[in-house]
Amino acid sequence: MHKTSTGYSSSQIWLHWLVALLLIPQFLLNDAMSHAWRAIQRGNEVTPSIFIQLHVITGVTIFALVLWRLVLRLTRGAPLPPEPQAPVLKLVGALTHGVLYLLLLLLVVSGGMAWFGGVSVSANAHEVMTTLLLVLFALHVVGALYHQFVLKDNLLARMKRPG
Ligand code: HEM
Numbered sequence: 001m002h003k004t005s006t007g008y009s010s011s012q013i014w015l016h017w018l019v020a021l022l023l024i025p026q027f028l029l030n031d032a033m034s035h036a037w038r039a040i041q042r043g044n045e046v047t048p049s050i051f052i053q054l055h056v057i058t059g060v061t062i063f064a065l066v067l068w069r070l071v072l073r074l075t076r077g078a079p080l081p082p083e084p085q086a087p088v089l090k091l092v093g094a095l096t097h098g099v100l101y102l103l104l105l106l107l108v109v110s111g112g113m114a115w116f117g118g119v120s121v122s123a124n125a126h127e128v129m130t131t132l133l134l135v136l137f138a139l140h141v142v143g144a145l146y147h148q149f150v151l152k153d154n155l156l157a158r159m160k161r162p163g
C-alpha cells in the first residue's frame, strides 16, 4: 500500500504524535483494568472506575485515529524511505511501520473482546501484544536515532514539518 508523497501532511504528523501521546496513559494507568479483569475472572462484581473507562475510551480513540491515519496513507500517501539506504533496512522500516499499525488495531479489538465479551484468550493476546508493541516501538526509536545520528539524513524532520 504505497502511494508516494513528498512528505507527511500536517494531519499525518499531528495524528502520529497524538497517537504516541495517547499510548502513554494506556501503559501507565492500566492497573485498574488489569485488577478488574482478574476480579471478574474470579467471579467478582466490578464497578468500572474512571481509570477503566479511560482505558476503554482512550483505546477506542486510538483505534479511530489509526484508521484515519491509514485512510490518509492510502489516499495521500507517504514519502519513500530516504536514500541511500540498504534495501534490507528499508524493508525493516516498512515492516516495523506495518506491524505497529496492525498491533494498534488488534490491541483494541482484543481488549474489547476481553472486556465486553469475556473472552479470556483475548485478554492473553492483549497482554502479549502490549509487550510486542513496546519491542517494536523500541526498534522504531532506535531506527529513528540511527537515521538521525548515523545516516545523518534528518529523518526526524519528516515528522516535524509537513512536506
Ligand atoms: C491501543 C490501545 C490499548 C493499549 C495500548 C492497551 C494496553 C494495555 C496494557 C499495557 C495492559 C496491561 C497488560 C498487563 O497486565 O501486562 C492492558 C490491560 C487490559 N486492557 Fe488494554 N490497551 C488498549 C486498549 C484496550 C481496550 C479498547 C480495551 C477494552 C475495550 C482494553 C481492555 C483491557 C483489559 C480487559 C485488560 C486486562 C487484561 C489482562 O490483564 O490480562 N484495552 N491494556
Ligand code: HEM
Pocket (backbone or CB within 6 Å): 016, 019, 020, 023, 073, 078, 079, 080, 081, 093, 096, 097, 098, 100, 101, 137, 140, 141, 144, 155, 156, 157, 158, 159
Ligand atoms: C519518540 C517517539 C517517536 C519518534 C522519534 C518517532 C519518529 C518517527 C519518524 C521520524 C517517522 C517517519 C519515518 C519515515 O518517514 O520513514 C515515523 C513514522 C511512523 N511512526 Fe513514529 N515515532 C515515535 C513514536 C511512535 C509511536 C509511539 C508509534 C506507534 C506505536 C509510532 C508509529 C509510527 C508509524 C506507524 C509510522 C509510519 C508512518 C507512515 O508512513 O504511515 N511512532 N515515526
